[in-house]
Amino acid sequence: MGKSHAEEGTGTMINKEVRDIADALSGIGDGAVVMVGGFGSVGQPDALIEGLIEQGARDLTIIANNAGAGRVGLARLMEAGRVRKIICSFPRSAGSVVFEELFRAGKLELEIVPQGTLAERIRAAGAGIPGFYTATTVGTLLAQGKETRTFDGRTYVLEHALHADVALVEAWRTDRMGNCTYRESGRNFNAVMAMAARMTVVQSCGMVAVGALDPEMIVTPGIFVDRIVVVPEAAKVAAGAEGGA
Amino acid sequence: MGKSHAEEGTGTMINKEVRDIADALSGIGDGAVVMVGGFGSVGQPDALIEGLIEQGARDLTIIANNAGAGRVGLARLMEAGRVRKIICSFPRSAGSVVFEELFRAGKLELEIVPQGTLAERIRAAGAGIPGFYTATTVGTLLAQGKETRTFDGRTYVLEHALHADVALVEAWRTDRMGNCTYRESGRNFNAVMAMAARMTVVQSCGMVAVGALDPEMIVTPGIFVDRIVVVPEAAKVAAGAEGGA
Amino acid sequence: MSICKPLSRRDLAARIARDIPEGWYVNLGIGIPTLIADAIPAGREVILHSENGILGFGPAPAPEAVDPWLINAGKQHVTLNAGGSFFHHADSFAMIRGGHLDLCVLGAFEVAANGDLANWATSAEDSAPAVGGAMDLAVGTPRVWVATEHTTREGAPKLVERCTYPLTAPGVVTRIYTNLAVIDVRHGRFVVTEMIPGLSREALQAQTGVELQFEVPEYA
Amino acid sequence: MSICKPLSRRDLAARIARDIPEGWYVNLGIGIPTLIADAIPAGREVILHSENGILGFGPAPAPEAVDPWLINAGKQHVTLNAGGSFFHHADSFAMIRGGHLDLCVLGAFEVAANGDLANWATSAEDSAPAVGGAMDLAVGTPRVWVATEHTTREGAPKLVERCTYPLTAPGVVTRIYTNLAVIDVRHGRFVVTEMIPGLSREALQAQTGVELQFEVPEYA
Numbered sequence: 001m002g003k004s005h006a007e008e009g010t011g012t013m014i015n016k017e018v019r020d021i022a023d024a025l026s027g028i029g030d031g032a033v034v035m036v037g038g039f040g041s042v043g044q045p046d047a048l049i050e051g052l053i054e055q056g057a058r059d060l061t062i063i064a065n066n067a068g069a070g071r072v073g074l075a076r077l078m079e080a081g082r083v084r085k086i087i088c089s090f091p092r093s094a095g096s097v098v099f100e101e102l103f104r105a106g107k108l109e110l111e112i113v114p115q116g117t118l119a120e121r122i123r124a125a126g127a128g129i130p131g132f133y134t135a136t137t138v139g140t141l142l143a144q145g146k147e148t149r150t151f152d153g154r155t156y157v158l159e160h161a162l163h164a165d166v167a168l169v170e171a172w173r174t175d176r177m178g179n180c181t182y183r184e185s186g187r188n189f190n191a192v193m194a195m196a197a198r199m200t201v202v203q204s205c206g207m208v209a210v211g212a213l214d215p216e217m218i219v220t221p222g223i224f225v226d227r228i229v230v231v232p233e234a235a236k237v238a239a240g241a242e243g244g245a
Numbered sequence: 246m247g248k249s250h251a252e253e254g255t256g257t258m259i260n261k262e263v264r265d266i267a268d269a270l271s272g273i274g275d276g277a278v279v280m281v282g283g284f285g286s287v288g289q290p291d292a293l294i295e296g297l298i299e300q301g302a303r304d305l306t307i308i309a310n311n312a313g314a315g316r317v318g319l320a321r322l323m324e325a326g327r328v329r330k331i332i333c334s335f336p337r338s339a340g341s342v343v344f345e346e347l348f349r350a351g352k353l354e355l356e357i358v359p360q361g362t363l364a365e366r367i368r369a370a371g372a373g374i375p376g377f378y379t380a381t382t383v384g385t386l387l388a389q390g391k392e393t394r395t396f397d398g399r400t401y402v403l404e405h406a407l408h409a410d411v412a413l414v415e416a417w418r419t420d421r422m423g424n425c426t427y428r429e430s431g432r433n434f435n436a437v438m439a440m441a442a443r444m445t446v447v448q449s450c451g452m453v454a455v456g457a458l459d460p461e462m463i464v465t466p467g468i469f470v471d472r473i474v475v476v477p478e479a480a481k482v483a484a485g486a487e488g489g490a
Numbered sequence: 491m492s493i494c495k496p497l498s499r500r501d502l503a504a505r506i507a508r509d510i511p512e513g514w515y516v517n518l519g520i521g522i523p524t525l526i527a528d529a530i531p532a533g534r535e536v537i538l539h540s541e542n543g544i545l546g547f548g549p550a551p552a553p554e555a556v557d558p559w560l561i562n563a564g565k566q567h568v569t570l571n572a573g574g575s576f577f578h579h580a581d582s583f584a585m586i587r588g589g590h591l592d593l594c595v596l597g598a599f600e601v602a603a604n605g606d607l608a609n610w611a612t613s614a615e616d617s618a619p620a621v622g623g624a625m626d627l628a629v630g631t632p633r634v635w636v637a638t639e640h641t642t643r644e645g646a647p648k649l650v651e652r653c654t655y656p657l658t659a660p661g662v663v664t665r666i667y668t669n670l671a672v673i674d675v676r677h678g679r680f681v682v683t684e685m686i687p688g689l690s691r692e693a694l695q696a697q698t699g700v701e702l703q704f705e706v707p708e709y710a
Numbered sequence: 711m712s713i714c715k716p717l718s719r720r721d722l723a724a725r726i727a728r729d730i731p732e733g734w735y736v737n738l739g740i741g742i743p744t745l746i747a748d749a750i751p752a753g754r755e756v757i758l759h760s761e762n763g764i765l766g767f768g769p770a771p772a773p774e775a776v777d778p779w780l781i782n783a784g785k786q787h788v789t790l791n792a793g794g795s796f797f798h799h800a801d802s803f804a805m806i807r808g809g810h811l812d813l814c815v816l817g818a819f820e821v822a823a824n825g826d827l828a829n830w831a832t833s834a835e836d837s838a839p840a841v842g843g844a845m846d847l848a849v850g851t852p853r854v855w856v857a858t859e860h861t862t863r864e865g866a867p868k869l870v871e872r873c874t875y876p877l878t879a880p881g882v883v884t885r886i887y888t889n890l891a892v893i894d895v896r897h898g899r900f901v902v903t904e905m906i907p908g909l910s911r912e913a914l915q916a917q918t919g920v921e922l923q924f925e926v927p928e929y930a
Contacts, residue, residue, distance in 0.1 A: 014733045014755045039542040039579070040565040042558070090620040103618050110618055115541060116583030116626030120374070123580040127800075128807030128850055129365070130396035132377035134587060135629045139660035141614060142621065151375035151405070160396070177757075177766075177793040181461065184559040184576055188542045191578035195808065211792030216426065217462050218795035219578070221765045223735045223757070223810050259513045259535045284762040284799070285785040287778070335840040348838050355838055360761060361803030361846030368800040372580075373587030373630055379807060380849045384880035386834060387841065422537075422546075422573040429779040429796055433762045436798035440588060456572030463575035464798070466545045468515045468537070468590050 015176040017207060017228045021051035024201050024229040028057045028166055031084075035122070035193040036064040036074060037169035043186035045170040045203040047231040049073045052168070053080055061085045063122070063164055065115065065189055069095030078102055085109035087162070089118050112142060113162075119192055121162035126195025126224075131160050167197035171220065172233075174204040178222030179213050187219060194224045201226065205233040260421040262452060262473045266296035269446050269474040273302045273411055276329075280367070280438040281309040281319060282414035288431035290415040290448040292476040294318045297413070298325055306330045308367070308409055310360065310434055314340030323347055330354035332407070334363050357387060358407075364437055366407035371440025371469075376405050412442035416465065417478075419449040423467030424458050432464060439469045446471065450478040494688030496640070496669035504529040506595060506637055506667045510536050514592040515545070515585075517627055519609075520564045522637040523595040537573075539591055541623040543582045546574025563623065586623070587630040594631040596624065598638045598663075600653045603700045605663045605675045607634065608655035619656070628659035640668035640697050647699035649673070649680060670694055679703055714908030716860070716889035724749040726815060726857055726887045730756050734812040735765070735805075737847055739829075740784045742857040743815040757793075759811055761843040763802045766794025783843065806843070807850040814851040816844065818858045818883075820873045823920045825883045825895045827854065828875035839876070848879035860888035860917050867919035869893070869900060890914055899923055 018024050025048065028034070034052070038044030052060075053076055060083050067086050068075030075098040077083060091099050091110060102108040113121065114136050124132055133156035137143040146157040169190040171180035180202060182190060194200045202225055263269050270293065273279070279297070283289030297305075298321055305328050312331050313320030320343040322328060328347075336344055336355060347353040358366065359381050369377055378401035382388040391402040414435040416425035425447060427435060439445045447470055497505060503525035510516060510530065517539045518526050528549060530536050537546050541563040548569040551557065555569075562568045585591060600608040607628055611619035628634055641647055649666065666673040671694055672684035681703045685694060695702050717725060723745035730736060730750065737759045738746050748769060750756050757766050761783040768789040771777065775789075782788045805811060820828040827848055831839035848854055861867055869886065886893040891914055892904035901923045905914060915922050 012732060014757075039563075040561055042542070042561050090622045091618050092620040099618075112619065112621055114621050114625040115579070115623040116587055116630075119579035119583050120372070120587075123804070124377070126808045126810075127365070127804035128809060129377050129379060130399075130401055131394075132369070132374050134374060136587065136625045138629070139657060140625065141611070141656045142625070149376075154375075156375055175793060177755075179793060179795060182576075182578075184461075184557065184570070185540070185542050185544055185561055186559050187576055187578045189579050192580045195804065195810075213795075214462070215766075215790060215795045216429075217459070221795045221797065221805075222793065223759075223765060223805060257512060259537075284783075285781055287762075287781050335842045336838050337840040344838075357839065357841055359841050359845040360799070360843040361807055361850075364799035364803050365807075368584070371588045371590075372584035373589060381807065381845045383849070385845065385877045386831070387845070420573060422535075424573060424575060427796075427798075429777065429790070430760070430762050430764055430781055431779050432796055432798045434799050437800045440584065440590075458575075460546075460570060460575045466575045466577065466585075467573065468539075468545060468585060 016178045016225055017176055021047055021229055024048065024227050025051050025055045028055060030057055031059045032057055032165040033061040033063065035164040035167040035197055036062060037190035037193045039065055039188040043170045043182065043188050043190050045168045046073055048168040048201060048203045049077060053077050058082050059084045063087045063162060065089050066093060067091035067096050067099040069093060071098060078108065083108060087111040087113060089113055089115040114142065117159055119189065121159055122192045122196045125161035125163040126192065129161060131158055133157065134159055164197040165199065167193040167200045169194050169200065170203045172205050173208050173213060174202060174228050175208055175210045175213055177210055178225030178228065179218045180220035180225065181213060181217055182219055191219050194220045199226045200224055202228045203231050204228050206230065261423045261470055262421055266292055266474055269293065269472050270296050270300045273300060275302055276304045277302055277410040278306040278308065280409040280412040280442055281307060282435035282438045284310055284433040288415045288427065288433050288435050290413045291318055293413040293446060293448045294322060298322050303327050304329045308332045308407060310334050311338060312336035312341055312344040314338060316343060323353065328353060332356040332358060334358055334360040359387065362404055364434065366404055367437045367441045370406040370408040371437065374406060376403055378402065379404055409442040410444065412438040412445045414439050414445065415448045417450050418453050418458060419447060419473050420453055420455045420458055422455055423470030423473060424463045425465035425470065426458060426462055427464055436464050439465045444471045445469055447473045448476050449473050451475065494686055497686060500525055502637060502667060502669050506635065510593065512536065515539055515590065517591055517594040519596040521597040523597060524564055526595060539585065541582055543577045543579060544574065546571045583626055586626050589630055589632055591631045593633045593635060594627045595635045595637050596627065598636045598648060599655045600648050600650050601636050601663050601666055602650055602653045603680050604678045605661040606653045607658045607663050608653040609658050611656040614656050624658050628662045633664050634662045636663050636666045638668055640670040647697060650699035681705055714906055717906060720745055722857060722887060722889050730813065732756065735759055735810065737811055737814040739816040741817040743817060744784055746815060759805065761802055763797045763799060764794065766791045803846055806846050809850055809852055811851045813853045813855060814847045815855045815857050816847065818856045818868060819875045820868050820870050821856050821883050821886055822870055822873045823900050824898045825881040826873045827878045827883050828873040829878050831876040834876050844878050848882045853884050854882045856883050856886045858888055860890040867917060870919035901925055
């Protein structure tokens with residue numbers, strides 16, 4: 001390995017770590033489109049979601065796989081009346097009481113997107129691809145209003161990139177340059193959402209020195225990351241099974 | 246980690262390793278579309294390319310970043326008259342003498358694809374996406390004949406998935422289930438081509454036991470791999486700089 | 491009705507597991523399909539895929555060995571077998587959509603003789619149905635098997651001429667395993683290839699919403 | 711012609727390096743741009759991207775330390791800085807096409823006042839031009855700087871009203887660094903912001919194929 005510029009050390013250094021949750025979330029405005037990573041409780045940036053409730057931004061559009069469970073986290077953000085619209089694949093699960101209430105009362109707009117299309121629309125935004133075709137939803141209610149096109153005799157629908165103003169993601173280990181690894185099934189939506197937002201905020205389970213992460217193992221290179229706040233995993237209680245996919 | 250089924254061991258076991266290059270390439274027919282991984286000499290499956298010359302399939306379409314250099318490997322395959330068409334981003338480089346000869350003589354069909362579009366068309370094939378839009382080539386000669394479409398006021402061209410019958414890739418470490426890691430810049434086109442062909446043949450620098458590869462570090466899971474043949478890296482001479490991109 | 495004994499959910503899962511060859515990459519849906527994981531014969535290597543980015547997951551861990559970061563798409567704690575790997579959601583669905591899995595086994599509300607599958611929404615009026623990965627699995631996987639009770643709890647047929655529930659995907663189901671029979675979907679017809687012992691063709695037909703063809707002896 | 715001394719390729723690279731702030735993610739094309747890597751002031755963290763799947767590569771290794779698996783897009787052996795990472799070609803171009811780089815610096819055959827860039831094919835009749843990653847970089851990167859000699863070896867202008875060579879991308883160039891001047895591309899005009907000492911406006915204009923605007927003192 002070559003000698004790092006960083007270690008020559010006369011100038012300032014790149015450092016994406018911020019002091020606290022408030023700093024991590026500063027500047028998120030009313031009307032923002034916010035991606036929230038995780039699948040179930042795994043990889044969910046709980047502390048950032050709680051922070052967003054404190055932060056106060058309103059009229060949010062949330063992009064996430066689920067629509068929250070119980071009355072904490074995303075569900076509490078929704079209960080606080082901060083969410084105008086949710087784009088997700090699996091709104092209704094065992095614990096999605098808040099979603100049910102708000103949705104039935106007409107206080108929440110909903111866009112249902114199949115899980116694979118959701119992941120790919122997010123990746124497309126990160127990859128500079130404004131649209132792509134997929135066979136998923138063809139011939140179903142979810143294809144209504146979508147443009148279709150035939151390739152080699154098979155019908156596909158056109159899907160559009162899904163951009164966000166902010167992505168809130170959880171990572172396992174990070175360095176000051178923003179490089180991230182994930183742990184086991186914690187990679188899920190986090191790694192694609194990190195690519196797709198104007199600003200990516202990482203809730204990290206722990207900082208390590210630059211160079212400590214194996215370059216073959218970095219899943220999200222620092223180029224995609226703007227801010228990091230450390231929330232040690234000890235503070236994170238695994239909520240356990242929630243049901244649904 | 247749970248106890249592996251593999252280690253219970255009463256049945257047969259998945260084993261994708263084949264005996265030799267001939268076995269690895271058996272069944273590739275005339276007219277096949279063959280992806281060849283690597284970028285320059287790094288990650289290039291040299292032994293499989295040499296094997297393909299012996300194997301004898303004709304009328305091939307080759308998908309690769311470069312069109313060969315010198316008179317070995319891909320260039321020798323072309324010189325032997327086995328290649329009908331090449332799809333690549335950078336045909337002409339310092340050493341591309343064979344390509345030049347054949348192309349000027351009208352004996353080789355050429356499709357030039359920008360490097361990023363080439364990589365994405367290959368990934369699209371692997372990901373079940375028949376087409377996508379990109380701004381790359383808009384307003385240039387390479388957009389001629391391509392369908393365009395406007396998203397949010399910007400013009401994009403439609404690009405189609407690029408499938409293959411066979412992908413020849415080089416990996417660093419592999420296990421009998423087909424899991425692959427790559428080494429440094431050797432990941433390049435190999436990891437996407439491995440997803441995009443009906444049959445993926447891996448030239449591996451070395452086999453390791455199942456479970457020896459860190460599950461966080463596997464870049465190509467075994468699901469994408471059909472055959473593995475070991476060619477220790479000691480046998481591979483780095484050809485060094487070739488010029489061009 | 492016959493006096494024979496329908497398969498239990500566990501026996502149905504075991505029946506399906508028997509038909510999954512070594513080396514297949516398989517995604518198992520929620521419900522009966524999930525039970526298949528534990529029913530795969532010891533020593534047979536079948537590699538299980540989970541939408542949330544796992545290939546090669548294994549059985550549930552002992553309670554004291556639960557790893558909070560390792561769940562499957564049903565949000566149950568699992569383990570990882572040797573040779574398993576992790577990836578993100580876009581790569582996971584690239585595997586699904588790209589046709590790389592050999593098989594998915596899904597539950598169903600209804601299956602039609604033309605292969606149409608309905609397993610995600612119980613009514614077109616339900617404006618917030620949870621689709622998850624079902625549609626991607628249904629269109630992307632070359633073999634879609636359904637594991638289901640032969641009828642609803644109320645005894646209404648789930649195997650029908652045309653689905654009345656909203657479709658998950660049209661024309662995708664290739665085989666159905668119920669607690670009464672194994673049924674192939676071929677050219678727009680249901681073809682019974684296996685029945686539980688003692689069940690008559692008439693009894694099976696009576697619990698099915700569309701005409702069956704039979705490729706089994708009258709009494710198996 | 712003036713009697714002043716045009717910048718050497720190395721000095722031109724150093725001039726450009728001075729303008730790259732710490733923390734930027736930068737892709738450097740072949741030729742003069744490649745020289746920028748070695749000219750970045752010590753201690754300033756600029757992260758270099760290479761199309762073939764590297765972020766954070768460093769200078770060339772000593773001959774005895776060459777690692778055959780580690781080359782950049784120009785196929786030169788490089789090193790990896792601490793904090794660097796590897797990825798595959800589709801992920802690499804997702805970074806480029808998705809607008810995640812801060813800057814690319816490319817060579818050029820011609821640049822037009824409307825920002826059009828021609829740097830990949832020397833004639834529309836060339837039926838086998840090598841495009842590589844140039845078009846993706848040109849359309850995907852928010853800042854496209856060009857590093858070039860001000861004229862061809864024959865003295866013909868490379869900064870022109872309209873490109874005659876086939877375009878790499880229309881309207882993308884934001885700034886040009888030549889061996890004679892620094893020129894911004896603004897609203898379809900070339901605006902000179904810096905000239906080498908001793909060069910007159912007239913001399914610079916005489917070597918340029920389109921009218922220049924000046925935002926520099928007559929003699930810098």
